[in-house]
Amino acid sequence: MGELHMEELRHFIGGRCGEPAGGELLSVVNPATEKTLARFGPASAHDVDRAVTAAAEAHHGWAALPVAERVDRIHVWADAVAEHAAELAELECREMGKPVAVGRSFIEGAVSGLKAAAAQALTYPFTETVTGPDEARTDIIRHALGATAVITPWNFPVPMVLAALGPLLAAGNTVVVKPSERSPVSTVRLFELADRAGMPPGVLNLVLGDGRAGAxxxxxxxxxxxxxxxxxxxxxxxxAATGARLHRSVLELGGKDPVLIDAGVDPVATAQAVAFGAFVNTGQICTSMERIYVHEQIADEFVEALVAEAQTYTLGDGMEPGTVLGPLVDEQQRDIVRRHVDDAVHKGATLRTGGVVPERSGYFFPATVLTDVDATMLVMVEETFGPVAPVAVVRTFEEGLARAAESRYGLAATVYTDDPEHVAAATRLPAGVVWVNQWQGGGPERLYEPARDSGMGATGARAAYDAATRPAAVHITPRSPRLRQ
Structure with missing residues (x-):
């Protein structure tokens, strides 16, 4: 995809690209250069209706295919995405700032995840039989829902689409995707690859737009x-919108993920791991490490190592080799990060490194470490979504556990400990995912549901297929009634 083709992005509905938009145009800005990368006309309610109609019309033919054929077609598309992973990573870099090497690693991981999730359809019990008395039986048949929608955020444009689509498509549903208006360019290319890979028209549809299209x-x-x-x-x-129509929603929302670091772990190695969890993708990950609680016995060594590690995260355009920390997605997001840091310092936090916006073009913010933080500060309460590592010192593991649980969010948590009793205690944290001694661990069979304000609806493995299908019970008695003689 060349620059000329990217200048005006179009919807993809029923296997065809939309006509060039007239009237209002939204811009996609490269956050490293502040220059316009692409423009597009936002989808109207009529465009959304056409996309949903195309998906609904394609559903019956797609659902009628054997499961193995649907899985094969998804895998062909996944292979095409893998072949173009470098190109897609460059597009992600230009539209939201992620360094190319980081983006490519996540895209390649998402391709593997898509293939694994789709392959789970081959063993998922779309039909189960339960026997009853008098030779009667009940068949539980799980039907595809029909037309579905996937609305993705700007921080992982390609991986978030791939993560959602495997179970939906493999189960026999058709989909309308609405990417964030901040980063739709790579998603457009993803749909071009789907079309070239032979996905049937209407099975995958793309509408571009802002919150109006999502609504x-x-x-x-x-x-x-x-x-x-x-x-x-x-x-x-x-x-609220889906509930009003008695339709389903799976919601993965914000996070303010805690990290609990016990006495006895290696403070330097742990600091390096925490730096990655706090700063990768410039902290723009729902499960970024946003609240750090470290045991007082190793706090000084840990903080010293964390500061040293943060200073290795060099700022730069993600297209340039050697860049570790790209820009934030836009000026609005940088203002949020700066406000959180300034609020903490104003309330008594100590700025150990970073915290100052550099004098250069682009929406950059340096890797930042704060100490002496408390729960009165925005940086410990609200989602920051930036490269900021606020560190609080705790006297005991139990104190850290209690403070880690003090949040309206419950997406994920990470615990570093070598104490089996503390591992057991960590399982009680109110979070959808708890990682112990390794951030972002887990395999394709993992399933979870966010807690508190972080969302609702279980996802992953069988749970994703349960959400993507509707069970119906067919009760069969072996003999039909006979009239009495």
Whole structure:
């Protein structure tokens, strides 16, 4: 995809690209250069309706295919994405700032995840039989829902689409995808690859737009399920819209993930791991390490090592080799990060490194470490979504556990400990995922549901297929009634 082709992005509905938009145009800005990368006309309610209609019309033919054939077609597309992983990573870099090497690693991981999730359809019990008395039986048949919607955030444009689509498509559903208006360029290319890989028309549809298009999708009477990843406020609106129509939603929302570091672990090695969890993708990950609680016995060594590690995260355009820390997605997001840091310092936190916006073009913010933080500060309460590592010292593991649980969020948590009793205690944290001694661990069979304000709806492995299908019971008695003689 060349620059000329990217200048005006188009919807992809029923196997065809939309006509060039007239009237209002939205811009995609390269956050490293502050220059416009692409423009597109936002989808109207009519465009959304056309996309949903195309998905609904394609559903019956797609669902009628044997499961193995659907899986094969998904795998062909996944292979095409893998072949173009470098190109897609460059597009992600230009539209939201992620360094190319980082983006490519996540895309390649997402391709593997897509193939694994789709392959689970081969063993998923779409039909189960339960025997009853008098030779009667009940067949539990799980039907695809029909037309569904996936609304993705800007921080992982390609991986978030791939993560949602495997179970939906393999189960026999068709999909309308609405990417964030901040980073739709790589998603457009993803759909071009799907079309070239032979996905049937209408099975995958793409509408471009902002919250208005997302609301039209969530409120559409023919959209049977909405898979949404994004902010808590928008997630509540999506849940209300789908609930009003008695339709389903799977919501993965914000996070303020804690990290609990026990006495006895290697403070330097742990600091290196925490730096990665706090700063990778410039901290723009729902499960970034945003609250750090370290045991007082190793706090000084840990903080010293964390500061030293943060200073190795060099700022730069993610297209340039050697860049570790790209820009934030836009000026609005950088303002949020700066406000959180300034608020903490104003309230008594100590700025150990970073914290100052560099004098250069682009929406950059350095890797930042704060100490002497407490729960009165925004940086310990609200989602920062930036490269900031606030560190609080605790006297005991139990104190750290209690403070880690003090949040309205419950997406994930990470614990570093060599104490088996402390591992057992960590399982009680109110989070959808708890990682012990390795951030972002887990395999394709993992399933979870976010807690508290971080969302609702179990996802992963069988749970994703349960959400993507509707069970119906067919009770069969072996003999039909006979008239009495």
């Amino acid at each position: 039209a999708l969530a409120e559409h009477e023919d959209v049977q399920l909405v898979h949404f990843t994004g902010s808590v406020g928008t997630g509540r609106a999506v849940g």
